Amino acid sequence: MNEREHISVDVVVVGAGVAGLACAVRLARAGYSVRVVEAESGPGGRARTDWHEGRPVDRGFQVAFSAYPAFRAFVREIGIPAEDLRPFAGGAAFFDGAHWAQLSSSPKSITRFGALSPADRARFVRLAAEVRFVSPRTLLARDGAAPTTEAFLLGRGFSPQAIEAVFRPLFGVIFLDRTLAADPGYFQFLFSMLVRGPAVLPADGLGMVADWAAGAVRQAGGNFEFGSRVAALVREADGPATGVRLEDLRQIHARAVVLAVDPPSARKLLSPVDPDTAGRIPIEGASVTSARFALDHSLYRGRVILLNAERDAETSPRIDLLCQTTNVNRHGAVGGPHVVIAMSVGDSDAAAEGIEDAVERQVHRWYPGFPWGKVAQSLGVVRHPFAQFRPLSGVRRGLPGPRTQVPNVILAGECTTHPSLEGAVASGVTAAEIIGRQLG
Numbered sequence: 514m515n516e517r518e519h520i521s522v523d524v525v526v527v528g529a530g531v532a533g534l535a536c537a538v539r540l541a542r543a544g545y546s547v548r549v550v551e552a553e554s555g556p557g558g559r560a561r562t563d564w565h566e567g568r569p570v571d572r573g574f575q576v577a578f579s580a581y582p583a584f585r586a587f588v589r590e591i592g593i594p595a596e597d598l599r600p601f602a603g604g605a606a607f608f609d610g611a612h613w614a615q616l617s618s619s620p621k622s623i624t625r626f627g628a629l630s631p632a633d634r635a636r637f638v639r640l641a642a643e644v645r646f647v648s649p650r651t652l653l654a655r656d657g658a659a660p661t662t663e664a665f666l667l668g669r670g671f672s673p674q675a676i677e678a679v680f681r682p683l684f685g686v687i688f689l690d691r692t693l694a695a696d697p698g699y700f701q702f703l704f705s706m707l708v709r710g711p712a713v714l715p716a717d718g719l720g721m722v723a724d725w726a727a728g729a730v731r732q733a734g735g736n737f738e739f740g741s742r743v744a745a746l747v748r749e750a751d752g753p754a755t756g757v758r759l760e761d762l763r764q765i766h767a768r769a770v771v772l773a774v775d776p777p778s779a780r781k782l783l784s785p786v787d788p789d790t791a792g793r794i795p796i797e798g799a800s801v802t803s804a805r806f807a808l809d810h811s812l813y814r815g816r817v818i819l820l821n822a823e824r825d826a827e828t829s830p831r832i833d834l835l836c837q838t839t840n841v842n843r844h845g846a847v848g849g850p851h852v853v854i855a856m857s858v859g860d861s862d863a864a865a866e867g868i869e870d871a872v873e874r875q876v877h878r879w880y881p882g883f884p885w886g887k888v889a890q891s892l893g894v895v896r897h898p899f900a901q902f903r904p905l906s907g908v909r910r911g912l913p914g915p916r917t918q919v920p921n922v923i924l925a926g927e928c929t930t931h932p933s934l935e936g937a938v939a940s941g942v943t944a945a946e947i948i949g950r951q952l953g
Contacts, residue, residue: 530558533773534726535941541733562720569718580709603817656698665697689799798899805892807850901932
């Protein structure tokens with residue numbers, strides 16, 4: 514039996530998304546032998562970046578707030594310079610079908626924001642002041658104040674116009690759910706991050722975080738196995754897990770196992786050995802489709818995200834967000850194509866086939882006369898049927914947490930915290946701390 518057929522390590526981490534990488538970095542640097550097994554061809558999960566003519570092309574658009582505490586600490590830990598987190602200094606621009614209105618994290622921005630009435634602007638400022646300095650843990654615990662985010666906002670006195678003009682287009686793309694059905698604690702946590710600082714994008718795309726984290730794991734002696742899918746956890750009788758079995762029937766023996774995969778996969782792997790904990794993993798997911806393009810000419814200037822605030826979409830599927838990412842990352846100042854990412858939230862698989870045409874129609878509405886058909890080259894469509902779980906009322910209270918009934922099997926990822934890059938990093942760090950205490 515050669516080395517590839519018989520592998521024994523201290524810890525096997527299943528999944529090379531942000532949560533698995535955060536866990537693996539900590540464990541490898543602590544001196545444990547770590548092997549990360551990933552079904553895809555590279556690290557990052559949703560946070561992966563392709564390249565086109567020297568330009569980073571993310572596989573979708575995810576919000577990373579500069580105020581995320583665990584994410585910010587992780588970026589420093591793996592060596593990414595602070596200046597390489599490029600802010601969307603202009604914030605977001607909302608188009609209601611006739612006019613644009615721009616809103617940034619600057620306190621003065623809201624006073625000039627024409628999409629809200631004076632009364633709604635006052636409510637916005639008051640809510641921002643209330644959550645700005647409250648700890649994330651406290652805000653996330655406020656999940657029982659109202660059944661949904663929309664109900665919470667109405668209860669705070671916001672008008673239906675404010676919800677349609679600002680909160681639905683903005684938080685619809687953060688929640689990946691335009692119904693605003695997420696629980697109010699999750700909303701207040703994200704709202705506090707928004708008012709504490711701008712959204713940011715790494716200089717080489719979102720995949721820069723995954724690539725640097727993978728490099729840190731390797732530098733500390735850890736190993737990766739890409740293109741390999743874990744079929745099952747291996748456990749003897751009612752004792753601890755002894756490792757994992759891959760789909761090609763090879764086994765990796767380990768003293769501890771971290772499941773850092775998406776919630777449906779985590780439930781599938783955990784069910785045979787711990788059905789009770791597996792049953793608490795949420796599997797109602799939110800979907801998103803992203804279309805990527807390279808443009809010969811810049812579509813717009815400024816470090817700003819474009820949001821669709823039209824009540825009745827003129828295009829199908831609806832284009833909820835559009836961002837020219839080369840305006841933000843390090844590659845926009847020199848000659849070359851401009852990369853644009855468009856996002857449609859919650860549409861069906863069939864709708865993904867028409868998203869590129871829908872983007873062209875939307876651009877013509879937003880920028881009449883722009884020669885999209887002549888200057889835009891498709892870089893492909895990425896569909897995430899389960900991009901994150903839906904944090905509906907009461908769902909987060911029922912999450913299983915990192916520990917399972919098999920003591921040396923630890924969960925990491927959004928299914929233990931909340932669906933965000935911050936939640937993923939924090940869960941990976943927590944998993945590493947638990948294993949460190951177990952293994953000594």
